[in-house]
Amino acid sequence: MVQSSSYVACSLLQKERIIMRLVSMESSPNPLSGATTNRGIVVREETRRKQVVSAILLVIVLFQLIQLPGAILMHSFMAIGTVLLGLALCGVAMIFNQFGRVTVVSLLLILVVDLGCGLMLLTSPMGLDVGDLPVFDVLLISELIAVSLLPAVSVFPVALSNILFILAVLALMPRTPALNMMLASDMAYNTIIQPVSLQIVVAVVSYIWVRSALRAIARADRAEEIAQLQRREAELLRLEAERTRQLDMGSEHLLQVLVRAANGDRTARANLPPDNLLWRVGNGLNLLLTRLRRASQTEYEMQQLREANAQLTQRAYETKMASQQPVRTSPLYPNQAGGSGINKERV
Numbered sequence: 001m002v003q004s005s006s007y008v009a010c011s012l013l014q015k016e017r018i019i020m021r022l023v024s025m026e027s028s029p030n031p032l033s034g035a036t037t038n039r040g041i042v043v044r045e046e047t048r049r050k051q052v053v054s055a056i057l058l059v060i061v062l063f064q065l066i067q068l069p070g071a072i073l074m075h076s077f078m079a080i081g082t083v084l085l086g087l088a089l090c091g092v093a094m095i096f097n098q099f100g101r102v103t104v105v106s107l108l109l110i111l112v113v114d115l116g117c118g119l120m121l122l123t124s125p126m127g128l129d130v131g132d133l134p135v136f137d138v139l140l141i142s143e144l145i146a147v148s149l150l151p152a153v154s155v156f157p158v159a160l161s162n163i164l165f166i167l168a169v170l171a172l173m174p175r176t177p178a179l180n181m182m183l184a185s186d187m188a189y190n191t192i193i194q195p196v197s198l199q200i201v202v203a204v205v206s207y208i209w210v211r212s213a214l215r216a217i218a219r220a221d222r223a224e225e226i227a228q229l230q231r232r233e234a235e236l237l238r239l240e241a242e243r244t245r246q247l248d249m250g251s252e253h254l255l256q257v258l259v260r261a262a263n264g265d266r267t268a269r270a271n272l273p274p275d276n277l278l279w280r281v282g283n284g285l286n287l288l289l290t291r292l293r294r295a296s297q298t299e300y301e302m303q304q305l306r307e308a309n310a311q312l313t314q315r316a317y318e319t320k321m322a323s324q325q326p327v328r329t330s331p332l333y334p335n336q337a338g339g340s341g342i343n344k345e346r347v
Contacts, residue, residue: 049102052148057097057105060112061090078123086112106149110158113142118165127174130182136166136195140202147206152214159203166195243277250278254285266293 064086071079093108117138124132139162147155170192175183182191250272260268269289270282 046100046102049149050097050100053093053097053102053105053109056109056145056148057090057093060109061087064090064112064116078119082116082119082123086116089115102149106145109145109149110142113145114139114162114165121169121173127176128169128179129176130178133179133191133195136162137198139165139195140198143199143202144206147203147210152207152210155203155207155210159199162199163196166199167192246275246277250276250282254278254282257282257285257289261289261292266296 064083068080068083068087071083089108089112093105093112096104096108117135121128121132121135142162143155143158146158170183182188253272254270257268257270266289270285272279272282276282
């Protein structure tokens with residue numbers, strides 16, 4: 001039991017060391033990375049949000065364009081103004097979306113939906129009618145926009161504002177007799193609770209769904225990050241093995257060249273490929289051997305010059321000594337020199 005627990009502890013410690021090593025590699029600059037992994041995740045998330053915003057903007061603009069002919073046929077300046085205001089806000093949201101201001105765009109889209117529904121209900125000429133109750137369900141779009149583009153918890157303030165708006169409209173707006181009859185009957189509770197409960201259910205369900213999706217995306221991002229770190233670690237190990245191989249091969253080759261040069265081989269030169277780590281060392285060694293060869297050649301020539309100079313000096317000395325020796329006369333002819341002098345005088 002103790003051995004198994006110690007084994008588990010050692011395994012956890014080893015995994016922790018590996019993770020810390022990977023984290024340190026991630027935090028340190030690396031030429032293989034280019035851009036860091038976290039930066040890539042952030043950019044990918046921003047791109048995703050911009051795409052979602054663009055799709056929602058397109059849907060809302062199409063919805064406003066569909067509503068425009070109906071507003072014109074109704075000859076209602078309030079309805080036409082509501083549609084045009086919604087299109088103007090969508091245009092402003094598009095401009096902010098080009099600059100990456102997703103939060104501002106999300107708030108503008110929520111404002112477009114809520115403002116359109118509010119003006120549609122508040123400008124009803126006959127007051128609030130039974131046929132206007134389904135308009136409350138359109139407010140769910142603002143919750144979906146909030147939970148998709150803003151932090152997930154922001155769906156609850158939006159849902160609360162929608163509920164307060166529904167209750168205020170039902171309580172304060174003028175109502176048609178048909179709606180008053182419905183509210184006075186047994187259907188009053190269902191009439192009020194249905195849009196309110198729908199706001200709550202959609203808010204809770206969308207929040208849970210988005211939180212689960214975000215956690216799944218975070219796990220996928222972590223898995224991708226770990227995979228990238230593992231690939232980077234494998235690449236570093238491969239480069240380290242290649243570097244070690246080049247160092248071993250280059251050092252062995254340089255050692256052989258030095259041994260040949262030490263044994264008197266003046267033609268020994270290092271011949272390493274340019275991609276080898278010791279290529280510059282090999283070039284320096286070749287330069288050194290070339291200079292040593294030149295120095296040896298110069299020393300040999302100087303030795304030859306010294307020997308020739310010594311021989312010439314010896315010959316000059318012998319010639320000088322030979323010219324300084326006196327002329328010796330033979331004892332058999334003692335007057336040979338004088339006779340020659342007499343002869344010279346006679347002549």
